[in-house]
Amino acid sequence: MSIALETEHLDKRFGGIIAANDVSLKVAKGARHALIGPNGAGKTTLVNLLTGVERPTAGRIRLDGRDITELKPHERVRLGIVRTFQINQLFADLTPLETVGVAISERLGTGRDWWRLAGSKKGVMEEVMELIERFHLADVISERTAILPYGKQRLLEIALAFACRPRVLLLDEPAAGVPEAERHEILATVASLPKDVTVLLIEHDMDLVFSFADRISVLVNGALLTEGAPAAIARDQNVRAVYLGEGADA
Amino acid sequence: MSTVRLALPDVARLIMRRARWRPAEILFWTAAFATIFLLPGRHLILTEVAILGLFALSLDLILGYAGIISLGQAAFFGFGAYCAGLLANHQLVTEPALALLVAGLASAALGLLTSFLVLRGSDLTRIMVTLGVALVLRELANRFDNLTGGADGLQGIEIAPLFGRFRFDIFGHTAYAYSLAVLFIFFLLARHIVNSPFGLSLRAVKGNALRASAVGISVNGRLVAIYTVAAGYAGVAGALLTQTTQFSSLDMFSFERSADVLLMLILGGTGYLYGGIVGALIFKLMQDWLASMTPQYWQFWIGLVLVVIVVLGRERVERWFAAIRRRILLWRAPKRAA
Numbered sequence: 001m002s003i004a005l006e007t008e009h010l011d012k013r014f015g016g017i018i019a020a021n022d023v024s025l026k027v028a029k030g031a032r033h034a035l036i037g038p039n040g041a042g043k044t045t046l047v048n049l050l051t052g053v054e055r056p057t058a059g060r061i062r063l064d065g066r067d068i069t070e071l072k073p074h075e076r077v078r079l080g081i082v083r084t085f086q087i088n089q090l091f092a093d094l095t096p097l098e099t100v101g102v103a104i105s106e107r108l109g110t111g112r113d114w115w116r117l118a119g120s121k122k123g124v125m126e127e128v129m130e131l132i133e134r135f136h137l138a139d140v141i142s143e144r145t146a147i148l149p150y151g152k153q154r155l156l157e158i159a160l161a162f163a164c165r166p167r168v169l170l171l172d173e174p175a176a177g178v179p180e181a182e183r184h185e186i187l188a189t190v191a192s193l194p195k196d197v198t199v200l201l202i203e204h205d206m207d208l209v210f211s212f213a214d215r216i217s218v219l220v221n222g223a224l225l226t227e228g229a230p231a232a233i234a235r236d237q238n239v240r241a242v243y244l245g246e247g248a249d250a
Numbered sequence: 251m252s253t254v255r256l257a258l259p260d261v262a263r264l265i266m267r268r269a270r271w272r273p274a275e276i277l278f279w280t281a282a283f284a285t286i287f288l289l290p291g292r293h294l295i296l297t298e299v300a301i302l303g304l305f306a307l308s309l310d311l312i313l314g315y316a317g318i319i320s321l322g323q324a325a326f327f328g329f330g331a332y333c334a335g336l337l338a339n340h341q342l343v344t345e346p347a348l349a350l351l352v353a354g355l356a357s358a359a360l361g362l363l364t365s366f367l368v369l370r371g372s373d374l375t376r377i378m379v380t381l382g383v384a385l386v387l388r389e390l391a392n393r394f395d396n397l398t399g400g401a402d403g404l405q406g407i408e409i410a411p412l413f414g415r416f417r418f419d420i421f422g423h424t425a426y427a428y429s430l431a432v433l434f435i436f437f438l439l440a441r442h443i444v445n446s447p448f449g450l451s452l453r454a455v456k457g458n459a460l461r462a463s464a465v466g467i468s469v470n471g472r473l474v475a476i477y478t479v480a481a482g483y484a485g486v487a488g489a490l491l492t493q494t495t496q497f498s499s500l501d502m503f504s505f506e507r508s509a510d511v512l513l514m515l516i517l518g519g520t521g522y523l524y525g526g527i528v529g530a531l532i533f534k535l536m537q538d539w540l541a542s543m544t545p546q547y548w549q550f551w552i553g554l555v556l557v558v559i560v561v562l563g564r565e566r567v568e569r570w571f572a573a574i575r576r577r578i579l580l581w582r583a584p585k586r587a588a
Binding site for chain 1: 256258261262263264265266267269442443445446447448449450451453454457458460461462463464465466467468469471472475
């Protein structure tokens, strides 16, 4: 099986703090891979390294075999590494329509057009509509994002990632703060992604992880503790120790 | 969940809603052009308003649409002003409208060169860096006095008739029609730019740069582009001032000029393109009116108005106006029903 995303001996230090310690992670193409770990294990740091928000202190990152360690965040997005954020990162003053429109028009390479009005490209608008309907945002299409209910904002957050048509999708706690009923809706949408899209799920909620992932990596104190199929991880004594030791964290 | 069905034309119309001309806008420009014929005695001050309005518009493009704060926009204003003066004095480009464009392009080039300075850092860094650039340019103009006239400025600049036909008269009639037309044309261009996909992506960058880069937008690229355009706008405004006053001086680079234009924009409001023009009008009228009452202390009142606007917040003031309007509508509605 070919590898979609790979890190090689990735280190990240903030002064004296080691946030990532020799992380060598392989995510297979089309995998539904989950990354779990207690609070402060370095999950978000790893996502920031993969997306280029942070530069690693040492190590390399490869996408489909291509070294992307030096690429800027927006360049990685264009290659297909797309993320969602644990805490919504949206454009407060834009409407869902404009938000999705910005992302799609950027992907199609028309985001720099200054000589025509936004909304005048039929192809872009068709895709916008499709996504808006798929993520149940049609009823709030022209509201300011800032005033949308949390659930809608969460959907928009995921819709925005889909708009970039990811090849590798990094989901940073997509269900955080979402009520039980809507959780499954979000996960169902993620599960409906084409099989060639690789998903790396960073998650706290064990039920969610075990119902979704076909492979699990465990991160503790910035380093990979172990990796395996869900059943193996569930049995693993070390993992149990980490989680049970952390008490209610899982 | 939602059963709302969307139709393509409706959705396209929704996203283009911002670009639609509102009646108030048409009224605004009709009134502006009507002053050419209706207020011939006020053309000198109105010319100033138009020029300052264009200058403030340049600041609105970066502050209101990209979130770049600048206290040195006069750098480009002054640069454009001197370009226009030198082009005329050395008879390089004698046609004023063409010289205006050349001065604007030169200022845009300067904007492009200095844009990397505003890419990084906080608002405070940007304020200091832009302020610094303007100071540096002012001193350069002072230093190279054989070219710029130093502290005396460029005096008695001969500006050829516009399009070879319209002389710049002492009453400022030609100057006003010319300035207003230039303001309008550049306003149209700005209006088009902010409603384009590029403009939309700028608003995304301003709203959340982290997320903007996470959808593939080159944040720095967009900021450089709009900073360059805005520098060009400021340069055109400066060139207009030189052409309509036949004079350019070091004060065109001054800190006061940068601060005044920021003040005008805050007075009129950012992010809707008219703020700069409205602010320039309020600023000039207040200056005119207050200065005739209390010649020495007029800035006290300007300062007071600024403090009130900033402390109360524009939104609150706008809410009051909206509430008053609702009252009036409510008060009139029963009558109509009866």
